[in-house]
Amino acid sequence: MENALQVKDLCAWFGDHQVLKNITMDIRRNSVTSVMGPSGCGKSTFIRCLNRMHDLTPGFRVAGDVLFDGRNIYSEKIDPVLLRRKVGMVFQQPNPFPRMSAFENVAVGLKFNGKKRSRAEMAETVEKSLRMAALWDELKDHLGRPGSSLSGGQQQRLCIARALAVEPEVLLMDEPCSALDPMSTAKIEELIEDLSDKYTIVVVTHNMQQAGRISDYVAFFLLGDLIEMDKAAKIFTNPADKRTEEYITGRFG
Amino acid sequence: MRGDNPKDVLFEKATAVFAFGVLFLAVLLFALLVRESVPAIRKFGAAFLVTKTWDPVAENFGALPFIYGTLVSSFIALLIAVPLAVGSAIFINEFAPEWLKNPVSFLAELLAAIPSVIYGLWGIFVLVPVLRDLLMKPAAHYLGWIPLFKGPVYGPSMLAAGVLLSIMIIPFILSVSREVLATVPRLQKEAVLSLGGTHWEMIRIVIGQHCIPGIFGATVLGLGRALGETMAVTMVIGNRPEIFFSIFQPGYSMAAVIANEFTEATGQLYLSALVEIGLVLFLITFVANLAAKGILNTMVARAGRGL
Numbered sequence: 001m002e003n004a005l006q007v008k009d010l011c012a013w014f015g016d017h018q019v020l021k022n023i024t025m026d027i028r029r030n031s032v033t034s035v036m037g038p039s040g041c042g043k044s045t046f047i048r049c050l051n052r053m054h055d056l057t058p059g060f061r062v063a064g065d066v067l068f069d070g071r072n073i074y075s076e077k078i079d080p081v082l083l084r085r086k087v088g089m090v091f092q093q094p095n096p097f098p099r100m101s102a103f104e105n106v107a108v109g110l111k112f113n114g115k116k117r118s119r120a121e122m123a124e125t126v127e128k129s130l131r132m133a134a135l136w137d138e139l140k141d142h143l144g145r146p147g148s149s150l151s152g153g154q155q156q157r158l159c160i161a162r163a164l165a166v167e168p169e170v171l172l173m174d175e176p177c178s179a180l181d182p183m184s185t186a187k188i189e190e191l192i193e194d195l196s197d198k199y200t201i202v203v204v205t206h207n208m209q210q211a212g213r214i215s216d217y218v219a220f221f222l223l224g225d226l227i228e229m230d231k232a233a234k235i236f237t238n239p240a241d242k243r244t245e246e247y248i249t250g251r252f253g
Numbered sequence: 254m255r256g257d258n259p260k261d262v263l264f265e266k267a268t269a270v271f272a273f274g275v276l277f278l279a280v281l282l283f284a285l286l287v288r289e290s291v292p293a294i295r296k297f298g299a300a301f302l303v304t305k306t307w308d309p310v311a312e313n314f315g316a317l318p319f320i321y322g323t324l325v326s327s328f329i330a331l332l333i334a335v336p337l338a339v340g341s342a343i344f345i346n347e348f349a350p351e352w353l354k355n356p357v358s359f360l361a362e363l364l365a366a367i368p369s370v371i372y373g374l375w376g377i378f379v380l381v382p383v384l385r386d387l388l389m390k391p392a393a394h395y396l397g398w399i400p401l402f403k404g405p406v407y408g409p410s411m412l413a414a415g416v417l418l419s420i421m422i423i424p425f426i427l428s429v430s431r432e433v434l435a436t437v438p439r440l441q442k443e444a445v446l447s448l449g450g451t452h453w454e455m456i457r458i459v460i461g462q463h464c465i466p467g468i469f470g471a472t473v474l475g476l477g478r479a480l481g482e483t484m485a486v487t488m489v490i491g492n493r494p495e496i497f498f499s500i501f502q503p504g505y506s507m508a509a510v511i512a513n514e515f516t517e518a519t520g521q522l523y524l525s526a527l528v529e530i531g532l533v534l535f536l537i538t539f540v541a542n543l544a545a546k547g548i549l550n551t552m553v554a555r556a557g558r559g560l
Contacts, residue, residue: 053443058351085449095440097462108458109448159444166448 004029004170004200005050010064012045014057019045021224022064027170027217032192032201034211034232037221038247043204044092046221047172050202051087052080068170081113088168092175094155096147096162103143105158106130109166125165133161134191153184160191170200177210189214208248212236220244283535290529292522301529307494307510309518314526316533318494322411322504323534326486327479329415329500330422335472337419338426346434347456358431365424373488376417381408381489384416389501403499409491412500417485422475429474433467433552434460470548477541481534483508507534 005027012020019042027033035043045054052073054060065072073083096105106126110117117125126143130136135157139145150158156176163171173192177185192201192214205211211218212232219229220241228241239245293301297314304315345358385408393404437459445455460468483506491503492513507530518524 051447053447056442056446081449081451084447089443089447091440091443091447093440095438095444097441097444097458099462108445109450112448112450112454162444162448 002029003027004068005202006065006067007050008065008067010046010049010062010066012042012049012054012063013059013061015059019224020049020062023226025219025226025229027200027202029200030196030198031216032196032203032214033217033219034215035202035204035219035221036206036208036211036247039206040223041221042224043206043221044174047174047202047204048089050170050172051084051089053084053089055080085109085113085166086168087170087172088163088166090156090159090163090171090173090176093179094152094159096150096155096158098146098148100147101144102139102147102150102158105147106161106165109162112166126161129161129165132164132195133157134187134194135161151184153180153187156180156184156188157191160188164195164199168199170202171195173201173203175204175206177205177207185210208236220247222247286528286532286535290525290532293525293529296522297526301526302533305496309514309520309523312520312522314522316507316526316530318496319505319507319510319530320533321496322414322490323480323506323508323537325500326411326414326418326490326504326506327476329412330418330479331472331476333416333419334423334426334475335468338423338471338475339430339468341423342427342430342434343456343460346431347452358427361427362424364420369421369482369484370488372417372421372485376413376485376489380417381413384408384410384413388412393501400498401500404501406501407491407503409489409503410501411490411497411504414486414490414504414506415500417489418479418482421482421485422478425478426471426475429471429549430464430468433464433471436467436552437463466548467552470545470552473541473545473548477538477545480541481508481538483512487512507531 003026007023007025007027010020010023011018023046035046037043048054049062050066050068050073054062062074066074068083068087071078073080096102097108100108103123103126106129107122110122110125127136127140130139135154138154139150139158147155147158156179160171160176176192177188180188189210192203195201196216203211203214215232217229218232218235220227220235220239220243222243227243228235228239230240235244236248239248293314297304301314301316302320303317305317306313306315307318308314341357341361345354349357385406389406389408389410389412392402393406396402397404441459441462442455445458450458486506487509490506490509492505492509493503494505494510495503497504511527511531511534515524515527518527
């Protein structure tokens with residue numbers, strides 16, 4: 001199947017306040033899809049619906065379908081814990097576990113759900129994940145350092161490695177560079193492009209240049225509506241909707 | 254603003270007087286304890302702290318049975334109270350539905366408002382008989398070969414005091430633990446969930462990463478409470494100035510011996526020995542509370558820096 005995720009008529013509410021209105025989109029496998037829009041447009045809420053991250057938020061409610069491998073992730077038969085192993089997430093602020101070493105941070109997800117792995121297997125996965133996150137060369141001699149002692153950019157790549165270690169199919173990234181300096185941002189962007197060979201990546205960003213640099217597809221959100229979604233080149237050169245054009249030409253947002 | 258207006262100056266000075274007044278009272282209290290203990294300190298020296306004899310007739314005094322009783326009953330209280338309080342804090346913060354959170358924590362914290370003499374009465378009439386018949390007697394019968402559970406069983410005992418104390422300190426440990434759990438950054442919890450962690454794995458990891466010092470602080474705070482508790486302990490501990498290894502045997506605590514014997518202490522040395530016990534208790538609780546405050550403050554400061 002060429003679509004990793006299919007969203008159909010997704011609506012979401014915090015209490016009485018509707019934050020997403022009938023979102024329908026297909027997310028292509030092994031591609032980078034950017035979700036772009038001004039603050040408060042529902043883009044973060046949207047990607048957090050894709051791995052059921054809102055489950056513990058009191059008063060949150062969804063309607064509609066999100067199909068992953070053809071099955072609705074909001075159906076009662078789906079265990080959100082298992083879903084999240086397949087649909088990983090990287091957050092706006094780097095959030096490594098401060099008292100765990102770099103190694104333990106990457107390995108932590110491997111120990112969940114009672115899965116037993118040998119020490120060697122674990123070390124192998126940690127190395128592989130750190131290599132994919134372009135952090136191995138910097139960290140291979142400092143794997144014992146606590147997560148909190150790394151620089152912000154390293155912490156964020158450590159979080160990416162941590163997410164990759166559990167071998168997800170989809171990686172959701174919620175403004176992964178907004179807390180980082182330009183150098184670290186460039187590294188993460190490069191990483192996103194490399195990872196899209198193997199993973200389906202959905203990135204939330206309010207930075208149009210970034211969306212332009214990294215995306216295959218761009219979805220533009222405004223006030224809880226999906227205004228349009230298309231190939232990145234099309235959105236940036238010839239958007240179908242006037243509001244998209246206004247946004248990308250900097251007239252609001 | 255400050256110092257501009259004569260009324261403000263007066264107000265500032267007045268509040269400063271009150272603040273230093275409180276501090277002054279504490280220092281005065283300590284000085285008085287030291288002064289009144291001098292005869293006993295002169296007579297017995299450091300041996301007072303490690304002597305087991307308590308003989309008012311021969312005027313031979315040692316505080317060890319009381320120090321032992323206070324420490325052991327408080328330790329038993331912590332063993333019971335910490336898991337219960339931390340467990341309830343986790344339940345209230347992480348699992349309880351919204352409508353249940355406030356009533357449960359309100360009722361649990363109300364335990365702190367019950368006068369300790371009421372705990373003592375309940376201890377005598379309910380807790381001690383129940384413990385004696387349902388726990389201590391069978392345990393002494395089957396496990397009596399373990400020195401810790403050796404009979405004979407009377408009822409009033411170190412165990413009874415510890416259990417009663419544990420109920421009394423639960424509200425303190427519970428409310429501090431809840432605050433500690435609430436300081437965990439949301440992103441840390443979401444990190445665990447996003448990796449496919451279960452609710453239980455999330456709680457286990459964030460507690461390990463963020464809450465251990467705070468829960469330790471809460472424990473020491475509870476310890477501070479337990480060490481100084483007088484009335485309830487006096488009513489159920491059995492008041493025997495001896496040291497038994499078995500927790501089913503009676504004991505005595507520092508606070509209890511002062512409360513029981515102060516009015517009948519005839520000689521100057523007897524009185525002085527009781528005051529010195531008070532001094533030791535003051536120092537121990539002071540250190541425990543200081544440690545608790547120190548740990549909790551560092552915790553809060555670190556939470557403020559987002560670590």
